[in-house]
Amino acid sequence: MSEKEISLAVIKRLPRYYRYLGELMEKDVVRISSKELSEKMQVTASQIRQDLNNFGGFGQQGYGYNVEHLYTEIGKILGLDKRYNIIIIGAGNLGQALANYTDFEKRGFILKGIFDVNPILIGLSIRGTEIRLMGELEEFIKSNNIDIAVLTIPKHNAPKVAADLVNWGVHAFWNFAPCDLNLPKDIIVENVHLSESIMRLSYDLKTLKEQPN
Amino acid sequence: MSEKEISLAVIKRLPRYYRYLGELMEKDVVRISSKELSEKMQVTASQIRQDLNNFGGFGQQGYGYNVEHLYTEIGKILGLDKRYNIIIIGAGNLGQALANYTDFEKRGFILKGIFDVNPILIGLSIRGTEIRLMGELEEFIKSNNIDIAVLTIPKHNAPKVAADLVNWGVHAFWNFAPCDLNLPKDIIVENVHLSESIMRLSYDLKTLKEQPN
């Protein structure tokens, strides 16, 4: 019995709801109506109610939503109550920056290892996680039950490395390499394409300068 | 005479077209039809033609598109032929990673300065750009004609710092802080919310595990 498919547009909004609800909790706000939340977030109240009702009725007529309850429920929908083992491939600047990224643990992602081709980096530790040589990768993945690989390597070998990782049992990627990985479609890939982001910024700037009104 | 507004969905696809055309150029491909490109990119040919025709007719009936010409034209649409001065605010791991990010120059963004509150970092240089104290910021922006600020600072002071920057003349932001900046609406903000990205990945993983088919 497959439930109705949730649209990608809805999924992409959930983390933002989650963030706002977290901020409300910090301010000790107990309840909020879709109308109040919509004003804060600059979306329509209708959209909030539609989005949430894809997953169930979390509110109460005449009252609104309990902030803490809704926060917890969205967390569950996003799978933030689960634990996953991750590795970082590529210990360059970005790889090291992400290794220091404490949000991983907050979201249930446990950093198990960091790998690089450069022998100079080997043995160095980031927040208690040692950098290892790529040669150890296959053995490490198999013995550490790795779910997710973060790819912070150059684009020229990213698809090849990703294909190897899939063969060794990794089934999800957080990909920072500026390319498509072309993996089987049962493999999950979340891309962070900084160069595409910077081009959108460039477009907006150009457009602003052209229409000075 | 205001031209018809281009939808955000179209803009977001342009950088990906640009990337694929770049790859085709590297392979010395001279021409490509919307059909061939659509197969490579896993979109419909119709969508490619519709998207491009928002900006003009870049193809030729019976022939397709000249790869190099289309690449150049999309580059112009994205404003990649322009030059903008940028600064990085926050010289932590991520700020330093971005300072080393060579795509900036490729896209016409010139790194003029890096700023941090931590005096320990002052004087240190990254790819020839010196790290400066936040106190110098106002003077620096005014005398260096800064267009864009990259924000890699903690969320608790990001909106305040951004508001100051706007007052001093910055009108565009590449924001890595996990918060909304709440700036006037003529200010351009391109957000990179890594924590939202990681939550989408978490959702996909959870969904995969629930439906093992």
Next chain:
DNA sequence: TAGATTGTTAATCGATTAACAATC
């Protein structure tokens, strides 16, 4: 010229917004 493929209009599909009955 004939074949191919664009540019563009029309049809479809999906997502957002509006409205309101249900109900706390």
Next chain:
DNA sequence: TAGATTGTTAATCGATTAACAATC
């Protein structure tokens, strides 16, 4: 109970896809 606000259906809007005449 009366007022408020949800959950949900219906209406609208916009984006994607299909189709085909124009034309290289």
